[in-house]
Amino acid sequence: MQAVTPVTIIGGYLGCGKTTLVNHLLRNANGARLAVLVNDFGELPIDADLIEAQDGDVISLSGGCVCCSFGDDLSRSLKTLRALDSLPDHIFIEASGVALPGAIGNSLSLLRGYQLEGVVVLVDATSVQAASVQKYIGDTIDRQLNDADLLVLNKMDLLNDSQAIELRQWICEYYAHAPLVEAVYSKIDPAILLNIKTGRNSRDASNQADYTHDISSMYSSISLRMDQQVDVPILAERLSDKGCGLVRAKGFVMDYDNSIKTIQVVGRRWSVTNAPAGVETGLVCIATSSELTEEKLRSFCNIEVTKQDAAKLQCGYFD
């Protein structure tokens, strides 16, 4: 059986910051080998200093990462990736500005060996409201936003306070389905999209969030010990519920049959797969509100706090 490679789709209309986000992730991959698939190599999607070599449709990047263009045939370029020396740890698909990212996710479901981890849709905070009623692309933008598992409101620094409040209300009214993070220059906590380490060593993950100070203060991370058996799909579903307040959760938990399962949550999307052998249980969760506490999280998700867990509480926060 092939290893399953996680895939994240990055969508959003032209100029919303998708390419900037891709470069941000590549710079913070922290050893993970990422593959980036783009519709085209137009306006070189990758910052020049990250590029090591280009060979036809494949650009080699520093740190073992690669970038491929897929034109209109995604399955073929995924095959190209499989033919490379070693499989990437994580694939990011940067959709074209008019593409419906949900449809790309659907096509992906037809191919074995890939797990759709989430559809992230970036939103240009300065223009989305006007664009959403524009004659030609209004409904496309609406569909893109509706496809999102996680919305990233980008370019928030360009709004004044009242504009920001109004935009948040607008999103709340029309696109309440997906959790939301706000960003400047597409700089979200890379751990929201990259696979962060979990279990006993979960504190390592905090090193990955080592980029700009002002951004990291927008997030709180909660690390949960998970020594008890749980109904894994139910837990995953609760973690992906918007009411839970998380934008990301990942970890390993024990099912009632004693098997260890991987939980992946990106925004409103969750998945449960068999965990690799030898992992230790535990969950790392990222929230955008500093008011979220482990107790609130556990009670929302119906996870009982055992005495052991309570003892670990004090080291449960990253920030």
Place this chain on the structure above:
Amino acid sequence: MRTPVPVEFQAQDTYHELEMTTIYSAKKIITMNPARPVVSHVAVRDGRILGAGTLSELVGFGEYSLDERFEDKILMPGLIEGHSHAVEGKWWRFVYCGFHDRMDPHGKIWSGLQTMDDVIARMQEKEKTLDDPTQALTGWAIDPIYYSDKKITRQMLDCISSTRPIGIIHASAHTMSVNTKALELSDFMRAGIEHVGVPLGDDGMPTGELKGPDVYFSVAQEAGFDGNMLEFDESGLIDFSRLCVRNGVTTATDLAAQLSDDIVDVGIRVTNETDFPVRIFSFRFHIGLTPQELIEQVKSLKLRSTDRFRLGKIKVIADGSIQGFTARLNWPGYYNGAPNGLWYIAPEQMLAIYEMALEAELQIHTHTNGDEATDLALDTLEAALKKHPSNNHRFTIQHGQLINAAQYRRMAKLDMCVNHFANHHFYWGDEHYRLTVGPERAERMNACRTALDNGIPLAIHSDAPITPLSPLFTAWCAVNRLTHSGRTQGEYEKITVEEALYAITIGAAYTLNIDDEVGSIEAGKQADFAVLHEDPTAVPAMQLKDIGVWGTIQGGRVFAASDI
């Protein structure tokens, strides 16, 4: 071009030896030049037309040889297919599974298959000729709307073979039907697939019907559609040129090409062979490049252009197709309530491409099917022209199947051309009437009459291989507007035979910006002729499509269909 030499220095006999004049006589020569609509003779020298008129008028050009082999034939300007894809030549290597009779590049008429059993039987025949039991078996042009159960299942195709992958691409190219083996090889043969493009049977497994290129691409590779499904290769291009000769075509388009260096090399080399009978216009499509890259590539392609392999034009694809429900429609949208279609380009990208192309004096043909997509193209050109005014851009809408009167009026103001998909009424008109856009809009699809009434330069096309390459059949479609079920769909939008003949000659030439070179038979133009057995202006309009084609003359070279 010859530079004139003063008479006293001319070695008169040498001069004539070098540049032989041939005067062709014919039963009738339809020139499409309104000043001399019909002549009896045409003189050709050096691949070009010296003159069209009577023999006594033409002898003034000097020594000649009279070629009377077309004494009982009709000559027309070489026909021009303004929207086709040269890949049809390649597809004929697969098994033809269409409902209608169709001629292959070698002139064999493959009878239309009236039932699904006929399809199976023809595939089985081919199956018997294959030795390796795992070799793919590939078919094309099947159209299940004509069959009673309307569905083709993998089990039906399994009867042909269960050991080899089998795939048949549908006539509209939106769907592919495959057998169980093809599904297994591409890892589709499993429970739990959830995708609108992959219908499931009662057993929870895919039925074998795969809807949409994004779905069938990976299975297509297993089922024998190797490489790029839209790209010609060497022998495919030669076979495509054979189809052209058999249908009187001397100039054809390859309207959506990626034009990698390798393919351009093949195109130039193959078309440069002395016996290659067609002028091919290969358009670079916009997908996969930024506007800047596109313009740069097409500028350098233009420099590689040869007489028979013309480069330097751009195809922009705005939306999808009407029967695939991916075309962008204005309100009220699809008749059956399907959600609006998809954009294949962002308005900002289209504007950037239009502006840069106008600046670089590159011509663009834009694929639009829905009327909203046409609106976008019109808005965009209007804006781009303000920045880069041009009085001879010849930007053309390709398909434009739902263009309405107001849009034509605007197109006239913007100096735009249109190339309508006239064949569509016949093959899918009933579907459009019943399902996609409903009666009113179906009746005005490909509204050639309104286009002409607004003075829009008009061409009509087959989009081969989607429908057969045959401009006379396309003319028949535009003149009669019959659907497959025999209804006249859109009486008002019919055009006359003369207008249809204009659309497949000088009209199409205008959209390719070569009306100074081809499209009519008059002095100075290329010696490109279609040689017909009957007179299209004399037969009843219902028989236009049945006119036999003897062959062509292209650049003065004679190509008989019988020995192409």
